[in-house]
Amino acid sequence: MALVIALMAATAPPVEAQAAEGVTQFNRACGRCHPHGDEDTGPDIHGKNLSVEAMTKVIRQGTNKMRAITPTKLTDADLEHVIAYLRTLRAVR
């Protein structure tokens, strides 16, 4: 039993690690305009519940008021990390 649990832990995708990296990237690329931690800035995206596709579109193409965030500013790998973090905020489903 303990072995099974240990094996599961070893093979599970490192979601927590991705989300942790995502916090760093979010604070860098999004945090000056969106609330995080105790700071109260811009539109709150907690609970937005967007699909991964919709969130990726907002980030890469921007909206009326939000400028697109290009791969130069946030690489595809870091975008994935941000999305893992946004899941913990229920901004992405």
Ligand code: HEC
């Ligand atoms: C320069 C400021 C700025 C930055 C940086 C920024 N945003 Fe935004 N964001 C905004 C503003 C302003 C809005 C409101 C846009 C609107 O209503 O059209 C918004 C809206 C959004 C929305 C809501 C879109 C919707 O459908 O209502 C999401 C989700 C979002 N941002 C995610 C992010 C993520 C993730 C990042 C980082 C990768 C980010 N934003 C970086 C300013 C910013």
